[in-house]
Amino acid sequence: MTKISPKPIKIINEEVKWDKTQTIISKTDIHGTILYMNDAFEEASEYNKIELIGEPHNIIRHPDMPKVAFKVLWNALKKGENFHAIVKNLTRTGRYYWVITDFTVDKNEQGEITGYTGRRKAVPNGVIEKIEPLYKTLLEIEKIKGEKASELYFDAFLKEETKKTYDEFVIDLFQSEIRDTKILEEDNKENKLKKSLNWFFFGDFL
Template identity: 80%
Template sequence: METPPKQIINEEVKWDKTQTIVSKTDLHGTILYANDIFTQACEYSAIELIGEPHNIIRHPDMPKVAFKVLWEALKKGENFHAIVKNLTRTGRYYWVITDFTVDKNEQGEVTGYTGRRKAVPEGVIKKIEPLYKTLLDIEKLKGEKVSELYFEGYLKEEIGKNYNEFVVDLFKEESKKEQYDTPANKDKIKKGLNWFFFGDFL
């Protein structure tokens, strides 16, 4: 497998934003399954993705603390949502909201994780991107621990919610303003995000 491109292109990749990107990983984040829309968005084939760590699509604009919070929640067996900027094979990007669920066997043991991803409204990106840039700048200048402490302080003092709640509420708020602003979708949004990831959206 070739490594992700060193040249980052500030250009969004074209993909079918009405569809749900799905992937499954083992406990260590190794990709076990990728659906067709995932391969379309990230520009890798399924064969290239299988057996690779999920961070093969990690964009350098993403602060590490966002993934740390994610993995801590998953290891506790908690469902989790995140706003993520991903890197494609050609160096382009795509933004998604992700719903992570924990996979278990018949004995109740955790065997891996399933991620479902959808496109997000532009308003979400405009609000989350400056925060991610700040966290990344702190990380580069002062280290990951300082970035983590700032993130905790920001969520507590300015948002009053944990990261998962912040992401879900931000998505709901911006969805109501933009292309998802229809009476039917407003009712669905109020019921939570399961309809969004598991049902037909548009």
């Protein structure tokens, strides 16, 4: 049996090199145990499939990520809601990679939740520059005042400064970035960006 290496002790402030045109895909059960991962996941995380299948997905959680971001994520998924999140992940060698994730809920014929599918793509630098300061603030509050204080601040930030849920906030960041960089043609924007990021993950935006 192959034994995986533990999380790296040394964190390296360096982005891992991976093909950012690819979509990273993984499937987990309801507890977050990895059931499937594609080749792009291997390349970005620096783990192989044999090592990660059966392991908890949080093995790639970067210490720069505030816990409240994952709490909001899991609360939504447990309710059966699809969800978007911007995440900084940790690689096997201690490096990092940023992704935007589209989480969908997997259900059986009886409508019961059986697991979750995550599709991830690289995050534009403009989006990282906007969300990284928020994550740093949440993490500092968490370290000094505790997770509850961080959660309260996050909730107040979303209500007072964005007037949106976290999921809506993430979508809005991408809308703004795409408008600023003019990735899409003007006549496509209105229809493609209104309600979701499906165009981004499923490649129907070109």
